[in-house]
Amino acid sequence: MPCKWHPLTAMENAAKDGFTCDAGPTVIPVKCTGLVKVSFLLKLFAKGFDGVLVLGCEEGDCHYYNGSQRCGEIVKETQEILEIAGVPGKRLGFHMISESGGKEYKRVLGNFLKQFKKTTRRRKRVASRGRR
Amino acid sequence: MSLRAAVDKTKAYLCLECGICTGSCPVSRHRDAYSPRLTVEKALLFSEDESVHDPEMWSCLTCGTCDLRCPSTVDFTGFMRSMRERARQVGESGVCTHADTLAALIDLQRMPGFRRQASWLGRGAKTRSRSSTYYFGGCLPFLDVVFKEIGFDGRGIGNSSVRLLNQLGIIPAVSEGEVCCGHDEYWTGGGDLVKELAKRNVAAIKKTGAKRVVFSCPECYHMFKHVYSEFVRGMGLEVVFLLDLLSEKMGDIRLNSRKTKVTYHDPCRLAKSDDIIEEPRNVLKSIPDLELAEMTRRGKDALCCGSSNWVSCSRVNKKIQVERLDEAISTGAQVLVTACPKCNIHLRCALRDEDCSGQIEITDAVTLVAGSLGGKKRGR
Ligand code: SF4
Ligand code: SF4
Numbered sequence A: 001m002p003c004k005w006h007p008l009t010a011m012e013n014a015a016k017d018g019f020t021c022d023a024g025p026t027v028i029p030v031k032c033t034g035l036v037k038v039s040f041l042l043k044l045f046a047k048g049f050d051g052v053l054v055l056g057c058e059e060g061d062c063h064y065y066n067g068s069q070r071c072g073e074i075v076k077e078t079q080e081i082l083e084i085a086g087v088p089g090k091r092l093g094f095h096m097i098s099e100s101g102g103k104e105y106k107r108v109l110g111n112f113l114k115q116f117k118k119t120t121r122r123r124k125r126v127a128s129r130g131r132r
Numbered sequence B: 001m002s003l004r005a006a007v008d009k010t011k012a013y014l015c016l017e018c019g020i021c022t023g024s025c026p027v028s029r030h031r032d033a034y035s036p037r038l039t040v041e042k043a044l045l046f047s048e049d050e051s052v053h054d055p056e057m058w059s060c061l062t063c064g065t066c067d068l069r070c071p072s073t074v075d076f077t078g079f080m081r082s083m084r085e086r087a088r089q090v091g092e093s094g095v096c097t098h099a100d101t102l103a104a105l106i107d108l109q110r111m112p113g114f115r116r117q118a119s120w121l122g123r124g125a126k127t128r129s130r131s132s133t134y135y136f137g138g139c140l141p142f143l144d145v146v147f148k149e150i151g152f153d154g155r156g157i158g159n160s161s162v163r164l165l166n167q168l169g170i171i172p173a174v175s176e177g178e179v180c181c182g183h184d185e186y187w188t189g190g191g192d193l194v195k196e197l198a199k200r201n202v203a204a205i206k207k208t209g210a211k212r213v214v215f216s217c218p219e220c221y222h223m224f225k226h227v228y229s230e231f232v233r234g235m236g237l238e239v240v241f242l243l244d245l246l247s248e249k250m251g252d253i254r255l256n257s258r259k260t261k262v263t264y265h266d267p268c269r270l271a272k273s274d275d276i277i278e279e280p281r282n283v284l285k286s287i288p289d290l291e292l293a294e295m296t297r298r299g300k301d302a303l304c305c306g307s308s309n310w311v312s313c314s315r316v317n318k319k320i321q322v323e324r325l326d327e328a329i330s331t332g333a334q335v336l337v338t339a340c341p342k343c344n345i346h347l348r349c350a351l352r353d354e355d356c357s358g359q360i361e362i363t364d365a366v367t368l369v370a371g372s373l374g375g376k377k378r379g380r
Helices: A006-016 A038-046 A067-084 A102-114 B003-009 B020-024 B026-030 B036-045 B048-052 B055-059 B065-069 B076-089 B098-110 B140-146 B154-167 B183-187 B192-207 B218-231 B242-252 B268-273 B278-285 B315-329 B341-350 B365-371
Strands: A052-056 A092-096 B133-136 B212-215 B238-241 B261-265 B291-293 B335-338 B361-364
Touching (some): A006 A102, A038 A052, A052 A067, A052 A102, A067 A092, A067 B098, A067 B140, A092 A102, B003 B036, B003 B048, B020 B065, B026 B315, B036 B048, B036 B076, B055 B076, B065 B268, B076 B183, B098 B140, B098 B192, B133 B154, B133 B192, B140 B154, B140 B341, B154 B242, B154 B361, B154 B365, B183 B192, B183 B218, B192 B218, B212 B218, B218 B238, B218 B268, B238 B242, B242 B278, B242 B365, B261 B278, B278 B365, B315 B341, B335 B341, B341 B361, B361 B365
Parallel strands (some): A052 A092, B133 B212, B212 B238, B261 B291, B261 B335, B335 B361
């Protein structure tokens, strides 16, 4: 779940360099990670995603002042909830990435995916609209 | 259920148009557009279409004040629930609060692989995987995380509840399979999902060999006592509210003195629908040196905490909450004690409202009592 500003650009740059990811993650760009809510993240897990990686802009780079910092707090809160539900908190990752961070993105994604290597990977489903 | 059937079931056709419900309703007092009398009238006189699209139906707190006062014994809250059920069938819904976190928590609890961790109860709370008594914590561990920022201590309520049971010589069972009781989903018109949650809960509890379930949340208690039988046939579980159980056994527990003046806020489900009014007070009075000051509106007449089911939290709801807080503060009490985690959360939130006349500490009765645990147990 990248912010459409810097992290998405970094991802696009990585893709231009020929980077592909075998895990085939579903990409859900957001207008600012500050808009991400606890409910969005929980619903993704409830829909069967094994992990969610949120990518925000670096501190000071946020187009809306402090979106990614706020998202950091939301992620922490969600991790605590996941732990109570028996899901390891690290299945929800959060990183801040700059526009030129193509390499950084590859490294972060690689590290994040390592934890799933051992578990049999379930088919990732594309998020559709949930129950309201 | 069609609206016609709901009218028959809840005896709404008996309505006399007296307006006592509207006069008693905490929402109508602050919001002219909302009137339970008018809601019933509209349903009786106009087409179903008009009623189910009326956004005002989501303003009702389902507090039950009107039910108690209606001279014709119209089951207004039941009627409201059926109307919401119908409204949801045609795609309507209330405005969710807290960015829908609370509904997402239900989704999370239904996810394959969900295993509630018993560790949330914290240190000193002894539980087992099998026991004749089950402790149902409901959404407390999750609410603890979500409302930590306003100082709500859900873990503390769970921990205190189990420690008090331990004091009575009971080591309750808890289960990884326990899920949300479905109260909010039920009262906002949900059916199938509530049935699923009810079945899962009853199955999880039965697996522990429990015959009796103890609750610290009035809403969970209400669901098991009055609603689950609709969904699970022959449940065969005795349901007990913790403060009710404690009120008979306080003599067995030694408590340290606590020189504080407190006042007690009756949660709607507990007082209005389940008649548990004096029991929590008796438990509080058993704390040595504790002084209990009563608010003017108490017991079945108590004012609702102002918000419910995680829908529609507006200026009106804040006004009701501030009204209740002002009433509590005017008793001169230092602590406002309640027995419902949600009243606790809603009133805490309203404490930050600039219209509130002062500050008061808010706590749950079980936390207060467990905080006074000290000396050795008498007897047994
Ligand atoms: S109190 Fe009962 S009889 Fe009177 S208006 Fe309300 S629903 Fe009708
Ligand atoms: S249940 Fe409570 S909020 Fe709803 S109409 Fe009756 S008195 Fe008003």
